Amino acid sequence: MTHSASLSALDLLRRWDAQQTAYIKYRDQRFDVMANAIKHRCGDAPRVLDLACGPGSTSMAILDRLPGAQIVAVDKDPILLAIARQIFDDRTNVDIRDTDLDTIDWLESLEGNFNAVVSSTALHWLSPDALSRLYFALAERVVEGGLFLNADHLHYDEVSQPEFRELAQQDDESNQSEAHSAGTDTWAQWWDVAQSHPDFAHLAKERELIWEGKAPPPKVTLGYHLETLRSAGFRQTGTIWQYLDDYVVCAIR
Numbered sequence: 001m002t003h004s005a006s007l008s009a010l011d012l013l014r015r016w017d018a019q020q021t022a023y024i025k026y027r028d029q030r031f032d033v034m035a036n037a038i039k040h041r042c043g044d045a046p047r048v049l050d051l052a053c054g055p056g057s058t059s060m061a062i063l064d065r066l067p068g069a070q071i072v073a074v075d076k077d078p079i080l081l082a083i084a085r086q087i088f089d090d091r092t093n094v095d096i097r098d099t100d101l102d103t104i105d106w107l108e109s110l111e112g113n114f115n116a117v118v119s120s121t122a123l124h125w126l127s128p129d130a131l132s133r134l135y136f137a138l139a140e141r142v143v144e145g146g147l148f149l150n151a152d153h154l155h156y157d158e159v160s161q162p163e164f165r166e167l168a169q170q171d172d173e174s175n176q177s178e179a180h181s182a183g184t185d186t187w188a189q190w191w192d193v194a195q196s197h198p199d200f201a202h203l204a205k206e207r208e209l210i211w212e213g214k215a216p217p218p219k220v221t222l223g224y225h226l227e228t229l230r231s232a233g234f235r236q237t238g239t240i241w242q243y244l245d246d247y248v249v250c251a252i253r
């Protein structure tokens, strides 16, 4: 394995992208669909909020396709935030903020509204009530005609769709096994590299405390997302991309 000290933050992002793609087969297609939807509806210089940005994959994918975008990217993981800050250090159009999405107070500290709000593989970390609070708060901050786009695994229902669920699980397992036997990092391996990197190792304890005892909340259905967004005030809701149980949910304000 490469010694982590020789890796730049951008190298870590590239490895993160490969690591995540082992769990999400067509991850880059999701970014394409999201960026194209933003371009079509919001033009070449949209103001975008990236929720739970991690090391910055979604923001980077949007900037690659829409270099004129103004991005506010938020997350609460100190190591992922530090990596993202290094990567986007020289970009004046990216503002990275330490934010806990379990609350909505942070939205008040941001001025102005957004043309689009995006998220990828993250909102399943929020409890149903936190998600609902977030959707209602976001509806007040997305401009008329603007977009909310969420790419995430929304698992098939255990009781009513057990065989769909099995299909998705099998596909996921074979994608992971192919990627990992080809040498792609697992989640744990990527974190070993990031946490031993001299620029980020000092944040490992802080990170441990932030995530300590945090169990994944109950999963909500695709229907929950669509109904809640609709109730919050988004005019049209639906999906604009799907592969098995992996979706891009879209809502138009």
Ligand SMILES: C[S@@+](CC[C@H](N)C(=O)[O-])C[C@H]1O[C@@H](n2cnc3c(N)ncnc32)[C@H](O)[C@@H]1O
Binding pocket: 020, 051, 052, 053, 054, 055, 056, 057, 058, 074, 075, 076, 077, 080, 099, 100, 101, 102, 119, 120, 121, 122, 125, 126
């Ligand atoms: C699997 S990563 C996805 C990161 C990035 N969006 C991507 O697609 O590569 C999940 C992200 O959700 C963030 N996250 C989870 N719960 C959060 C919360 N309550 N507030 C802020 N960020 C959160 C984690 O720190 C992590 O960066």
